[in-house]
Structure formats: C-alpha cells, structure tokens
Amino acid sequence: MSLQNTKKLLVVDDDELMREVICDIFSDKFGKIFQAENGKIAFEIVKKENIDIVMSDVRMPDGDGIELAKNLLTLGTTRPKLFMCSGFNDLNPEMISQLKIIKVFEKPFDDKDMIQSVLATL
Amino acid sequence: MKSVKMKLRRTFSALLLRFAGTIFLLVLTKIILAHYKLKNLHTDFFVYLTFSFIALFLTFRLYKKLSNIINELHEKSLWLDALLDSSNYSVISATPNGIISTFNAGAEKLLGYKSSEVIGKVTPAILHDLNEVVERSKVLSKELGKNIEPGFDVFVEKAKSGIPDMNEWTYIRKNGERFPVRLCVTAIRDSNNELMGFVGIAEDLTEYKKLSATVDTQKANMLNSAKFSILGEMAGGIAHEINTPLAIISGKASVLIERISSEKGNADEYIDHLEKIKTTANRIAKIVKGLRLFSRNSEKDPFNHTSLNQIIESSMDLCREKLKQQGIKLNISVDNSIFVNARAVEISQVIMNLIGNSIDAIQNIPEKWIDIEVFRTEKFARVQVTDCGDGIPHDVAAKIMTPFFTTKEIGKGTGLGLSISKGIIESHGGKFNYDKNSKHTRFYFDLPLVEAEKKSVA
Numbered sequence: 001m002s003l004q005n006t007k008k009l010l011v012v013d014d015d016e017l018m019r020e021v022i023c024d025i026f027s028d029k030f031g032k033i034f035q036a037e038n039g040k041i042a043f044e045i046v047k048k049e050n051i052d053i054v055m056s057d058v059r060m061p062d063g064d065g066i067e068l069a070k071n072l073l074t075l076g077t078t079r080p081k082l083f084m085c086s087g088f089n090d091l092n093p094e095m096i097s098q099l100k101i102i103k104v105f106e107k108p109f110d111d112k113d114m115i116q117s118v119l120a121t122l
Numbered sequence: 123m124k125s126v127k128m129k130l131r132r133t134f135s136a137l138l139l140r141f142a143g144t145i146f147l148l149v150l151t152k153i154i155l156a157h158y159k160l161k162n163l164h165t166d167f168f169v170y171l172t173f174s175f176i177a178l179f180l181t182f183r184l185y186k187k188l189s190n191i192i193n194e195l196h197e198k199s200l201w202l203d204a205l206l207d208s209s210n211y212s213v214i215s216a217t218p219n220g221i222i223s224t225f226n227a228g229a230e231k232l233l234g235y236k237s238s239e240v241i242g243k244v245t246p247a248i249l250h251d252l253n254e255v256v257e258r259s260k261v262l263s264k265e266l267g268k269n270i271e272p273g274f275d276v277f278v279e280k281a282k283s284g285i286p287d288m289n290e291w292t293y294i295r296k297n298g299e300r301f302p303v304r305l306c307v308t309a310i311r312d313s314n315n316e317l318m319g320f321v322g323i324a325e326d327l328t329e330y331k332k333l334s335a336t337v338d339t340q341k342a343n344m345l346n347s348a349k350f351s352i353l354g355e356m357a358g359g360i361a362h363e364i365n366t367p368l369a370i371i372s373g374k375a376s377v378l379i380e381r382i383s384s385e386k387g388n389a390d391e392y393i394d395h396l397e398k399i400k401t402t403a404n405r406i407a408k409i410v411k412g413l414r415l416f417s418r419n420s421e422k423d424p425f426n427h428t429s430l431n432q433i434i435e436s437s438m439d440l441c442r443e444k445l446k447q448q449g450i451k452l453n454i455s456v457d458n459s460i461f462v463n464a465r466a467v468e469i470s471q472v473i474m475n476l477i478g479n480s481i482d483a484i485q486n487i488p489e490k491w492i493d494i495e496v497f498r499t500e501k502f503a504r505v506q507v508t509d510c511g512d513g514i515p516h517d518v519a520a521k522i523m524t525p526f527f528t529t530k531e532i533g534k535g536t537g538l539g540l541s542i543s544k545g546i547i548e549s550h551g552g553k554f555n556y557d558k559n560s561k562h563t564r565f566y567f568d569l570p571l572v573e574a575e576k577k578s579v580a
Contacts, residue, residue, distance in 0.1 A: 014446070015366055015370070017370045017398060018366055018369060018370055018373075020398075021369070021374055021377065022373070024373070025376065025377060058447075059362060059446055059447035060446065061446050061449055085369070087362030087363070087364075087365035087366045087369070087443075088359070088361040088447075106365070107362075107365035107366055107368060107369035108365060108369040108371070108372045109369055109372075111373055112376075
C-alpha cells in the first residue's frame, strides 16, 4: 500500500455527492484525492499537481469531460490516465480511443469493477 | 314577392279607375247629348263606338299586364318550390296552432315521412325526443320567466316574440332512428303583422358531429405527440439525471458494506451515508414523478390554483440536465407570490417547448444562456423565456405560429410546438407572443393572475 499512497487521484463531477462517493470508494487506494466540479478547474489541477488518475464525468457545465480529455492530450504525457464515468453514454468507441480514455463507466457503475480497472493502470 | 303583390294591386286599381272613367265619360256624354237635345242616332252611336273601343283597348292592355304578372308569379313559385326541394335542409312549416303545413323534399329524405302523411295532420313535435322537449321547456320557462308547456310552444315561443331561436335537437325518423340537427325556427307574419305560422329549417349534424369528434381526437393526439417529442429531446438528459443518483446510491451502499464488514467507522458515519442515500433516492423519485405527471394525458385535467414558480421548477427538473450537457447557463428569476389557474402539465409543456427551441437555436453560439423570468404585469402573470440568440428574421417570425411550419431539419421538429403552445396559453385565457422588439430571442406568455390565498379546487 505504501507505494500506492503516493498516488494522486482527481475526481471530476459537477455533482458533489457523486464526487464524495468516488472519493469514498478510492479513499484507501490513493495517497491524495483531489476534486473538481468541472473540466476547466480539473485541468488547472492537473497542470499543478502530478495527478496519476483522472476520473471524470462527461457532461458538466463550464468545461465538460470531452474538453478536459482534449486538453489532457495537449500535455503529451502518459499521465494522468483518464477514466470517464457517464450517466448517458454519448461517447462512441472511436472517440474513446482518440481521446485516449482508458475506460468509460456507465452510471450506476460497479464499484469493484471500477477499483480493479483503475488500480490495474497504476 | 312583395313587389309582385304591389304591382298587382296597382294594376287592379288602375283597371278600376279606367273602368270608372269610361262609365263616367259615357254618362257625361249622355247628359250633354240630352241637354242639347241632340238625339241624333248617328252621333250617339259614333260616340258609343269610340268610347267602347277606347275601353276595350285599355282593358286589353290591362289584361296583358295582368297575365304577365301572373306568369311571373307562377314562375317565381316554381323557382321557390325547386329551391325548397333541392335543399338538403329539412324545411317544415306549421300553422300557428302547430299543424304541419309544408314538408319539403329535404324533410322527406331526412325523416322518412311523405309530405302527404304529415301535412294538415300532425304537429312537428312528433319528430322530437320527448325528454329533450321537456328539458327545453324547463330551460325556456326559466329564461322567459313564464311557464312553457312541453309541446309545440317549446319550439315557437321564442320565434313568436321575434327572438331568433337556433338550437340543437335530436330528430326522430319514421323508423325510429335518431340524428342530431340544428333547428332554426322563425315566425311568418303577413303584412298586417298577423301570425301566419312558423318555419323550421333543420340541418342534419350527423356528419358534422362525426367530423368534429375526429378533429378532437386528432387534436388531442397532436398535442400528445408534441408533448412526447419534447420529452424525447430531454430523454438523454433525464437518463443522466436518473443514473447519477443511482450511481450515488449504489456507491454509497458499497462503501457502507465495505466499512461495516471491515468494522471501520461508526454509527454516525453510517447514518450520514444512509441519510445521503435517502435524499438521493428522493431526487430520483422527483424526476420520475415529474415524468409521470408530464406524460399523463392532461387533456381533461381541471384548472388548478398553482404557483407559477412550482410549474417552472418541475419543468426544469426535466430539462436541467439537457441544458447542462449542452453547456447552457440557465438563469431563473421567479416571483413566489404569483399564482395562476392552470393545467400545470400544459404550462410545463409550453415552457419545455420554448426551452427545447432555444437549445436547438443557440447550439453554435459559444457563450450559451437561457433566462426565464416570471413577473407581474398589470393584470397578468408574465413568463418570459429569452435566449442568447439575436432574434428571428422578420419573414420567419411571421410564420412561426403556423402549424407545421419549421426551420428545423427533417425529423427534428414537428412544426407544431409553437402553435400548440399558443393554443394552450389561449385556452388558459392568456396570450402567447414572440417579442420582436427584444435584442435577444424572446418569447413570452401572459396568464390571468389569481390571488395567492385561494386554495386549490381539486
């Protein structure tokens, strides 16, 4: 666990409770968890912090998940790895691979599946 | 008819006058001849002959005139008969005491009686439903403030006093079949204003009733499909709106299971999680309730005393997510004290339709926003929906309220949204308008204000 405790997760969702749930799920899996309510704020955090994993909602006002994914691509780095969590899937497989999204979780998601998939990329 | 009668009268008096004139001249000649004792047979005979010729000539001319008038009258009556019989209306006249005196071909065709069976024999009341006659007699008695017996008087009482009487009735055919008619009864009076009888002209309403029933169903269907088309547009958002709280509930449950089974945490923490699960479940319930309300057939809903604020809130529950995913900023400014008498679902439909139109129209504008404002005008509650678009071109604006007019691509718009919205607002006694003076695209509607204290009827 000590290795993982240095890892940083960024949870992006406009729904406060949703962020809380994802934070709860990963609370003992990451050293530090950041939260952002939209893609714009999230990108600012990514630029400042050395984030390993981004778990982002797709649809959000003021900077959605797709915009965030595009911004992350401009960094040209292998980290953070991007996961998405969507209430209504409007991402086609082509977009998912283009935007280098590791996996899209459909809400309501299976938390074990989510933990497993995320930890596998660390 | 009147002119023919006048002509006849004039001709007759002329004839009389000339005849009297001739006699007078003859007598005068006789007197003069007697006076001067000119008993010349020759002169006498000559004078007689001359006057007789004149009289004959004048009489002949008058006879020709008279026969022309009679011909003209005859022709006119033929025309009238043909007209009466070729009409699809049932035309039945009756004497002042209620015995049928004319029964045209239309009446024969509609009612199945031969005119010979009814003329001079029966009262038009036999064509009617007794219950309707009794009902009408009650209504009439009340309206006219005197007792009207259920009988022939029911049909003619109003016509008698010169009031036009047009009503829907059920006619009964000879074979007992019933059909709806619109009957107009008029009193006929002679030149001395003496009552000669009544004429009842009836139109068969069977087809009309069928047609209007079809139109009503189609209208209701149209209203419904327009409603579901709005709902369809919001569907993606609604799914998201439900799936997010579901994810929260299932996530919270997993966390709880994990915490409890690993004996971490305490009761306070568990309760906090559980409370949040409960609140979140309510979030879903609210949306489902909104959906259920909205998709219900609201056509026969009563008009209820409702807060306009509440209608807007529940409408927004259904489109908030759609707005969010489109990156549209929604600003709502409401006045909690504004109440209207309305079918909430229909008003909600109007609002959602306006929002749906705005969403489609402002898609390509970078800074997207929609404002909803509710405020009082002098007598009305106004709801105003403005978006960041810069208005509708004049030529398009002129047509937007027309049914089936749409600028949206095929399959996207029904072209019914605005015309239906207008219909809904007008059925609430309000007005629905596009504001052409606004800098940004703005629609507004006014609903009659009601007092806040009044409690809901239903």
